[in-house]
Amino acid sequence: MKKFITMLAVAAMLPCAAMADDDDDDEVSFGMAGLLSASNKHDLEPIQLSAGTPLTQAPWVLESGSYYEFEIQGDGSQELALVGPEFFRAIWIDEIVVEGLEIRPLGLDSIEFDEAGEMEIGFIALKPGSYYMKIPGSTGETQRVEITIQ
Numbered sequence: 001m002k003k004f005i006t007m008l009a010v011a012a013m014l015p016c017a018a019m020a021d022d023d024d025d026d027e028v029s030f031g032m033a034g035l036l037s038a039s040n041k042h043d044l045e046p047i048q049l050s051a052g053t054p055l056t057q058a059p060w061v062l063e064s065g066s067y068y069e070f071e072i073q074g075d076g077s078q079e080l081a082l083v084g085p086e087f088f089r090a091i092w093i094d095e096i097v098v099e100g101l102e103i104r105p106l107g108l109d110s111i112e113f114d115e116a117g118e119m120e121i122g123f124i125a126l127k128p129g130s131y132y133m134k135i136p137g138s139t140g141e142t143q144r145v146e147i148t149i150q
Helices: 002-018 085-089
Strands: 041-043 047-049 060-062 067-074 080-083 091-098 101-103 110-113 117-125 129-134 144-149
Touching (some): 067 110, 085 091
Parallel strands (some): 047 067
Antiparallel strands (some): 067 117, 080 110, 080 129, 091 101, 091 117, 129 144
16 A cells, blocks of 8 residues: 555646756747746846935836746945835735845835945836836936836
């Protein structure tokens, strides 16, 4: 009976082994499909957190159902935060990467850089609408990223 259960367990894992991600580009392998596939991924302009510097050069126009990644780069010139609770609730955050550490949060309200550093956020745009991220307490247009999800 033990041998039979072991054989069933091995047989059940075979499809998973065939779909395992492989970094060898010479071989054809199965990868992620749908929303998380590479063909659905888009890189956005990085956000610059620096005293007196515009956050981005242009507004972001996103498509609902697409996967996006962007970097936030803080130069340490000042302790700066970035808030955007409405935007963060209109997306599904896949992961936040800080110095090689991957964080998979249930939600996000704001982030803050106390010193120089970099983080990358990967997400899927979900809810169409107009949103923003900004440096709290700022009123200047350059201290705000306008975001539209279509």
